[in-house]
Amino acid sequence: MTTRIVELRKGILKKNDELAxxxxxRYGQAGVLVLNLVSSPGTGKTAFLERTLRELRGRxxxxxxxxxxxxxxxxxxxxxxxxAPVRQINTHGICHLDAEMIDKHLADWEGVxxxxxxxxxxxxxxxxxxxxxxDLGEKVRVALLSxxxxxxxxLKYPTxxxxxxxxxxxxxxxxxxxxxxxxxxxxxxxxxxxxxxxxETSSKTGAGMGKWLDYLAAERAGGDLGSGKx
Amino acid sequence: MTTRIVELRKGILKKNDELAxxxxxRYGQAGVLVLNLVSSPGTGKTAFLERTLRELRGRxxxxxxxxxxxxxxxxxxxxxxxxAPVRQINTHGICHLDAEMIDKHLADWEGVxxxxxxxxxxxxxxxxxxxxxxDLGEKVRVALLSxxxxxxxxLKYPTxxxxxxxxxxxxxxxxxxxxxxxxxxxxxxxxxxxxxxxxETSSKTGAGMGKWLDYLAAERAGGDLGSGKx
Numbered sequence: 001m002t003t004r005i006v007e008l009r010k011g012i013l014k015k016n017d018e019l020a021x022x023x024x025x026r027y028g029q030a031g032v033l034v035l036n037l038v039s040s041p042g043t044g045k046t047a048f049l050e051r052t053l054r055e056l057r058g059r060x061x062x063x064x065x066x067x068x069x070x071x072x073x074x075x076x077x078x079x080x081x082x083x084a085p086v087r088q089i090n091t092h093g094i095c096h097l098d099a100e101m102i103d104k105h106l107a108d109w110e111g112v113x114x115x116x117x118x119x120x121x122x123x124x125x126x127x128x129x130x131x132x133x134x135d136l137g138e139k140v141r142v143a144l145l146s147x148x149x150x151x152x153x154x155l156k157y158p159t160x161x162x163x164x165x166x167x168x169x170x171x172x173x174x175x176x177x178x179x180x181x182x183x184x185x186x187x188x189x190x191x192x193x194x195x196x197x198x199x200e201t202s203s204k205t206g207a208g209m210g211k212w213l214d215y216l217a218a219e220r221a222g223g224d225l226g227s228g229k230x
Numbered sequence: 231m232t233t234r235i236v237e238l239r240k241g242i243l244k245k246n247d248e249l250a251x252x253x254x255x256r257y258g259q260a261g262v263l264v265l266n267l268v269s270s271p272g273t274g275k276t277a278f279l280e281r282t283l284r285e286l287r288g289r290x291x292x293x294x295x296x297x298x299x300x301x302x303x304x305x306x307x308x309x310x311x312x313x314a315p316v317r318q319i320n321t322h323g324i325c326h327l328d329a330e331m332i333d334k335h336l337a338d339w340e341g342v343x344x345x346x347x348x349x350x351x352x353x354x355x356x357x358x359x360x361x362x363x364x365d366l367g368e369k370v371r372v373a374l375l376s377x378x379x380x381x382x383x384x385l386k387y388p389t390x391x392x393x394x395x396x397x398x399x400x401x402x403x404x405x406x407x408x409x410x411x412x413x414x415x416x417x418x419x420x421x422x423x424x425x426x427x428x429x430e431t432s433s434k435t436g437a438g439m440g441k442w443l444d445y446l447a448a449e450r451a452g453g454d455l456g457s458g459k460x
Contacts, residue, residue, distance in 0.1 A: 008234060041270045041358050041387065042379025070359065072385050093389070095325075095359035126386075128271050129300065129325035129357060148378035148404070149272025155302050156356075157271065159323070174378070177407045 016134055019099035023106075023137030028226015030114035033219055034122065036136050038160060039144035040153075041126030044170040046075045047203040048144065049123055053082035055213055056119060064112050066105055067123040068097040075123065085112050096130040097122065099137060118220060128157040139165075139225055145189075146171040147180035154188045161192040166199065166215070173202040246364055249329035253336075253367030258456015260344035263449055264352065266366050268390060269374035270383075271356030274400040276305045277433040278374065279353055283312035285443055286349060294342050296335055297353040298327040305353065315342050326360040327352065329367060348450060358387040369395075369455055375419075376401040377410035384418045391422040396429065396445070403432040 027034045037045050049065060056063045064085040067075045076088035087109055089101055102122065106114065114120070122138065124131045143164035145153050148171055154161040161167065167189050175182065182200075189198055197215060201208035257264045267275050279295060286293045294315040297305045306318035317339055319331050332352065336344065344350070352368065354361045373394035375383050378401055384391040391397065397419050405412065412430075419428060427445060431438035 004238060008238070040272050040356070041383060042272070042376070069386055071388060072382070074382050074386065093359075095357075125359075126270070127325075127357065127359060129323075129355075146272070146378065148376065148401070148408075152302070152304050153271060156299055156304065158301060171378070174404070174407055177404055178378075 013133060016099045019103060020135035020137040023099055023102060024139075024226050026114060026226070027120070027137055027139070028224070030117070031225060032114050032117045032120050033140070033216065033225055034120045034136070034138045035140045035142055035216075036122045036124060036131075036138035037142045037144060038124045038128070038131045038164070039126065039146075040128050040149060043126070043144045043146045043149065044203060045123050045126070045144055046078050048168065048170050048201065049121055050079050050082050051203045051206070051209060052212070052216075053079065053084040053121070055209055056216070057083055059213065061118045062116060063119045063121070064117055065121040065123060066097075066102065068101070068125045070095070070125060079123075085109075087112075091125060095125055095127045096134050097124050097136060098134045102136050119216065128153070128160050132159040132163050140219055142166050142168055144168045144170055145185070147175045147178050147185075151181050151185040151188055154185075154192045158192050161189060161196075164193060164196065166197045167193070168212070169198065169200045171202060171204075172200050172207055173204050243363060246329045249333060250365035250367040253329055253332060254369075254456050256344060256456070257350070257367055257369070258454070260347070261455060262344050262347045262350050263370070263446065263455055264350045264366075264368045265370045265372055265446075266352045266354060266361075266368035267372045267374060268354045268358070268361045268394070269356065269376075270358050270379060273356070273374045273376045273379065274433060275353050275356070275374055276308050278398065278400055278431065279351055280309050280312050281433045281436070281439060282351070282442070282446075283309065283314040285439055286446070287313055289443065291348045292346060293349045293351070294347055295351040295353060296327075296332065298331070298355045300325070300355060309353075315339075317342075321355060325355055325357045326364050327354050327366060328364045332366050349446065358383070358390050362389040362393050370449055372396050372398055374398045374400055375415070377405045377408050377415075381411050381415040381418055384415075384422045388422050391419060391426075394423060394426065396427045397423070398442070399428065399430045401432060401434075402430050402437055403434050 068089045073088040079086040199212045298319045303318040306316045309316040429442045
């Protein structure tokens with residue numbers, strides 16, 4: 001039975017990769033930088049994304065977000081406070097987003113066209129395991145980690161950090177009460193993904209957001225928005 | 231393809247349920263209370279369990295722990311500081327424990343016999359989704375949630391909280407700097423699982439541990455250790 005499952009899973013991932021390649025091509029033609037944000041539940045993805053959307057809009061950028069959750073539209077409602085168009089994807093029990101869900105929700109998103117966007121953010125379902133296997137056609141995969149979670153997460157969930165293009169440490173305002181060991185966290189991230197760009201941020205105080213937004217602008221200006229390959 | 235996956239998954243879960251029923255019977259015969267701890271990565275399961283093991287040993291109880299992780303034996307090494315026998319289960323990419331893994335690791339655990347234990351704790355892989363589907367034969371499933379994660383987790387991951395027998399809120403020492411809304415968290419947990427026992431704890435200060443240990447003793451004394459059914 002296990003062999004059949006593995007074969008079927010391979011088939012599903014192959015189909016996902018094909019759909020993701022199509023999405024990647026469309027993102028490139030539209031000139032939109034697409035990011036896929038992955039972390040545990042509770043890392044603070046939504047707060048970080050809400051602030052990112054708001055500050056990018058403040059800089060005059062055209063932004064939108066798709067947000068995945070098993071249930072509820074809490075996150076979409078929170079993100080909508082940024083003023084950006086936001087669409088909730090409820091997966092009803094599936095613990096990750098896949099390329100087909102993205103394709104479907106882009107197809108009938110009223111008032112939003114890829115060609116009218118500079119940045120599209122995809123907030124994945126909170127899960128450190130399964131989202132790593134599903135390419136969504138994004139150019140930049142972002143692994144988030146909060147100071148409250150423990151510095152050894154990169155070692156315990158290597159696939160996620162190893163497939164990420166950037167790492168964001170969130171809730172830096174809580175570093176001291178949490179006894180966060182910054183050097184150890186940076187060392188562990190670098191052990192799994194040597195040389196990865198790391199941003200130390202607080203969505204509450206705004207610390208580190210400037211460098212993060214500059215990075216986004218540079219990634220977008222760097223072109224090849226549809227040429228990446230996972 | 232999706233239909234075939236669903237059928238295969240049903241078969242896997244059925245086989246797991248059969249194995250779990252066998253485990254449950256053995257736990258009952260041995261007179262050991264078995265608990266399955268489930269939460270996000272970073273909720274503080276390991277710190278909470280380490281303190282629980284240590285304090286139970288201080289009360290003269292015979293305790294042991296199995297701990298699941300994708301990779302590393304960090305958690306087993308941390309838990310071993312309690313003085314209790316601890317065994318690491320590395321799942322190598324599988325995002326939950328299953329009854330077969332438990333059965334296998336119990337079978338050749340040198341120096342540990344179910345009959346010589348009062349309590350066996352199973353720390354599941356950090357994941358709020360998949361562990362809910364896999365019965366490990368435990369009498370008590372414990373859903374943990376930290377004050378740093380956001381009060382709406384029970385609404386967003388209803389299956390886990392709905393299948394839990396007890397809820398533990400961790401890191402209460404951080405409630406104030408995190409702006410934790412206690413009333414909202416309790417309301418959300420009760421909405422998904424009305425009347426569930428909730429423990430508010432801090433592994434750092436020891437707050438709430440007394441009530442938790444009393445609950446464990448009462449569950450054990452209550453008998454029927456092998457008669458539960460999920």
